[in-house]
Amino acid sequence: MRTHVVDHPLVAHKLTTLRDARTDSPTFRRLADELVTLLAYEATRDVRVEEVGITTPVTDTTGVQLSRPRPLVVPIIRAGLGMLEGMVRLLPTAEVGFLGMIRDEETLQASTYANRMPDDLSGRQVYVLDPMLATGGTLVAAIQELIRRGADDVTALCLLAAPEGVAVMERDLAGTPVTVVTASVDERLNEQGFIVPGLGDAGDRMYGTV
Ligand SMILES: O=P(O)(O)OC[C@H]1O[C@H](OP(=O)(O)OP(=O)(O)O)[C@H](O)[C@@H]1O
Numbered sequence: 001m002r003t004h005v006v007d008h009p010l011v012a013h014k015l016t017t018l019r020d021a022r023t024d025s026p027t028f029r030r031l032a033d034e035l036v037t038l039l040a041y042e043a044t045r046d047v048r049v050e051e052v053g054i055t056t057p058v059t060d061t062t063g064v065q066l067s068r069p070r071p072l073v074v075p076i077i078r079a080g081l082g083m084l085e086g087m088v089r090l091l092p093t094a095e096v097g098f099l100g101m102i103r104d105e106e107t108l109q110a111s112t113y114a115n116r117m118p119d120d121l122s123g124r125q126v127y128v129l130d131p132m133l134a135t136g137g138t139l140v141a142a143i144q145e146l147i148r149r150g151a152d153d154v155t156a157l158c159l160l161a162a163p164e165g166v167a168v169m170e171r172d173l174a175g176t177p178v179t180v181v182t183a184s185v186d187e188r189l190n191e192q193g194f195i196v197p198g199l200g201d202a203g204d205r206m207y208g209t210v
Pocket residue numbers: 076077078079080101102103104108110130131132133134135136137138139165193201202203204
């Protein structure tokens with residue numbers, strides 16, 4: 001597994017406002033959307049393309065187009081939904097699958113309550129969207145399911161990651177073709193399993209349920 005931290009002043013600037021407890025839900029959603037587009041630029045660096053011939057007004061030439069099978073984008077409901085538009089804006093032809101997952105607030109164990117994905121992901125590149133990589137339980141379970149269905153290249157886009165979660169992913173997904181792209185690896189997890197300094201509960205802040 002590989003971790004890539006997008007080190008860019010625009011990303012750091014937007015992330016700072018996203019973290020700020022005074023930022024309201026509409027602004028939080030807009031910033032999450034903008035950040036995804038910036039992360040997606042890095043996350044899609046190895047998206048598969050094939051050569052295509054075209055004719056410009058001046059001459060014949062060759063360019064590239066996204067290869068088939070199309071990439072699959074999988075937002076982890078709920079908070080990951082806030083990253084979907086920003087991602088498909090860059091990859092408009094991608095197919096979209098959905099995973100609904102919730103982390104028990106006491107045990108911090110993740111469980112799946114909704115699953116709407118193609119059964120066969122053989123040869124597919126998959127982009128998983130989840131703003132928070134905390135203990136890693138949610139993303140490990142999601143990615144293991146994608147690999148079980150045949151995905152051969154998985155990239156997770158996370159706004160924030162905790163070092164503990166990255167370590168769990170490295171342990172549980174060792175030897176798998178997985179990349180995590182994030183805007184920041186923060187300091188640590190607190191006793192409640194929240195990322196520190198973090199931004200709080202991403203789903204609550206995104207959908208105004210605080
Ligand atoms: O790395 P982990 O420790 O598993 O935690 C990360 C998960 O926690 C949050 O989801 P939550 O359970 O709050 O669901 P929600 O998106 O519906 O708010 C977040 O959106 C991640 O999916």
